[in-house]
Amino acid sequence: MATGTEPQQNAGPRPGGVREGSRAAIAAPHLRTDRWWLAPAGTALGLLAFVVYSTWRAFANADYYAAPYVSPFYSPCLADNCHEMRGGPNIGLFGEWWGLSPALIILIFPLGFRLTCYYYRKAYYRGFWASPPACAVAEPHKKYTGETRFPLILQNIHRYFFYAAVLVALVLSWDTLLGFRDAHYEWGHMGLGTLVFLVNIVLIWAYTLSCHSCRHIVGGRLKHFSRHPVRYRLWGWVGKLNARHMQLAWASLISVALADFYVYLLASGAFTDPRLF
Amino acid sequence: MSTAADSGTRAGAKDGPEGEDAGGAKVNPAPESGGERYDAHFRVWRGDAEGGGLRDFTVEVNEGEVVLDIIHRLQATQAPDLAVRWNCKAGKCGSCSAEINGRPRLMCMTRMSVFDRAETITVTPLRAFPVVRDLVTDVGFNYTKAREVPSFIPPQGLGPGEYRMQQEDVGRSQEFRKCIECFLCQDTCHVVRDHEENKPAFAGPRFLMRVAELDMHPLDAAEESGLDRKTSAQDTHGLGYCNITKCCTEVCPEGIKITDNALIPLKERAADRKYDPLVWLGNKIRRRA
Numbered sequence A: 001m002a003t004g005t006e007p008q009q010n011a012g013p014r015p016g017g018v019r020e021g022s023r024a025a026i027a028a029p030h031l032r033t034d035r036w037w038l039a040p041a042g043t044a045l046g047l048l049a050f051v052v053y054s055t056w057r058a059f060a061n062a063d064y065y066a067a068p069y070v071s072p073f074y075s076p077c078l079a080d081n082c083h084e085m086r087g088g089p090n091i092g093l094f095g096e097w098w099g100l101s102p103a104l105i106i107l108i109f110p111l112g113f114r115l116t117c118y119y120y121r122k123a124y125y126r127g128f129w130a131s132p133p134a135c136a137v138a139e140p141h142k143k144y145t146g147e148t149r150f151p152l153i154l155q156n157i158h159r160y161f162f163y164a165a166v167l168v169a170l171v172l173s174w175d176t177l178l179g180f181r182d183a184h185y186e187w188g189h190m191g192l193g194t195l196v197f198l199v200n201i202v203l204i205w206a207y208t209l210s211c212h213s214c215r216h217i218v219g220g221r222l223k224h225f226s227r228h229p230v231r232y233r234l235w236g237w238v239g240k241l242n243a244r245h246m247q248l249a250w251a252s253l254i255s256v257a258l259a260d261f262y263v264y265l266l267a268s269g270a271f272t273d274p275r276l277f
Numbered sequence B: 001m002s003t004a005a006d007s008g009t010r011a012g013a014k015d016g017p018e019g020e021d022a023g024g025a026k027v028n029p030a031p032e033s034g035g036e037r038y039d040a041h042f043r044v045w046r047g048d049a050e051g052g053g054l055r056d057f058t059v060e061v062n063e064g065e066v067v068l069d070i071i072h073r074l075q076a077t078q079a080p081d082l083a084v085r086w087n088c089k090a091g092k093c094g095s096c097s098a099e100i101n102g103r104p105r106l107m108c109m110t111r112m113s114v115f116d117r118a119e120t121i122t123v124t125p126l127r128a129f130p131v132v133r134d135l136v137t138d139v140g141f142n143y144t145k146a147r148e149v150p151s152f153i154p155p156q157g158l159g160p161g162e163y164r165m166q167q168e169d170v171g172r173s174q175e176f177r178k179c180i181e182c183f184l185c186q187d188t189c190h191v192v193r194d195h196e197e198n199k200p201a202f203a204g205p206r207f208l209m210r211v212a213e214l215d216m217h218p219l220d221a222a223e224e225s226g227l228d229r230k231t232s233a234q235d236t237h238g239l240g241y242c243n244i245t246k247c248c249t250e251v252c253p254e255g256i257k258i259t260d261n262a263l264i265p266l267k268e269r270a271a272d273r274k275y276d277p278l279v280w281l282g283n284k285i286r287r288r289a
Helices: A038-060 A108-115 A118-127 A154-177 A192-209 A212-220 A229-241 A245-267 B067-077 B141-147 B168-174 B182-190 B205-217 B229-235 B247-251 B258-274 B277-288
Strands: B039-046 B052-061 B096-099 B103-106 B118-123 B131-133
Touching: A038 A118, A038 A192, A038 A245, A108 A154, A108 A245, A118 A245, A154 A192, A154 A212, A154 B258, A192 A229, A192 A245, A212 B131, A212 B258, A229 A245, B039 B067, B052 B067, B067 B118, B096 B182, B103 B182, B103 B247, B141 B205, B168 B205, B168 B258, B182 B205, B182 B247, B205 B229, B229 B258, B247 B258, B258 B277
Parallel strands: B039 B118
Antiparallel strands: B039 B052, B039 B131, B096 B103, B096 B118
């Protein structure tokens, strides 16, 4: 009986997808009637907009500092050609030989963190690579090996980008603290930019800590939670954040771009930072 | 998943009194008064492995009915030889899996009220598996994969009745035990749905979830007996094929977070073993100590 539980003779792999010979003869690659294309199209457009904006800003090498604010794209600034930022994240690790935009040095880490993030993987596999474009919608590729081979097997190093992202988030937290100064570096002040940075850093931390690798590291790898009550509690907290990982990924992506754009407007003289006190 | 021998698999129904199909299943009678009724347009796939196509039907629908009710009415009134697998009609047996308007769903849990009355509703068999007849597919692939996962290995020195586990230790696995084996996740997973050639290498989300369940089980003694489930998830069951696009989670009628709670944690566990030199070094040092 076809639906019995006895092992069947394996006739070997056969090529073909949903239109493979033994399956129901349906010519259409899918029969979905809803607007299944909307989510991948929206995702692709959103990501594309960010890529275009961040590429422009990363290569611009200008208008990234308006005391006391430094753009999150340029922090920490690891080359000698950085704008001088008093008390800011200038660490000339790369010396004078680096002639390109200093953003290119540091952005590799948040970029790698987001590229290998489990949510973004879903987003770009669906949105850009159509693998699959949506559930039960046939993908256009003839072969599929997933993350078993180079280069996609490198997605497994996500946890190392997570460690780097924590360090970057610590620096951005310091930048936010520096935002409680005024343009003359006097402490105890706050402007609209400080609020923008505060919102951004909260979202950056929430996104970073909601990471699946973080969830695994704090407790997920354990077999016996009962023997590690503190890690179990941490795992529970990260799990709650993790349930919002997608929303946090988008919110933090938008907030970091907005924070950068705010600094750009200040640095390019479009307006002055409204001071709250 | 029930088998074709289950009482719920009905094909070739005999003529019988209206309101009951040949298998004794109650077909909701049209209400005498109260409740709305209308005629819905259905396209149902009819055929077998040799060929087939979508056939049009106009069927009566009454308030509160689900797609399976309509298929039963169709069977009772217009297509007595329509093959459909079903059993509990309560979303707990996982038998009536099909694709409704192209989306993998349980027919018994899909209310007619979610569709527009003027909409044509298409019902086809699961498209990832070989078709047997009409809406019935051969899901034997899943049983093959189930057999490939080594079962729970009892701990040494503990007999039946002596197992003691803390709730926090079994909580994760309990979520996965909600699985009703409807195989909708297996059906929608593009790794095998769109690539038949991957079937030998890839266990599918349901059985990778089973590996995760056992690896998280507080009393499973696989490691002590030389079986590393983390490594075998990647090497034997094809975890690397999963690109975590979450379709399995989207279609799960039990609401199990397959991707977030089983597949990704399993990927992280496999990374511990295969791709993380720091964890490898830490384990070495700990063992030495």
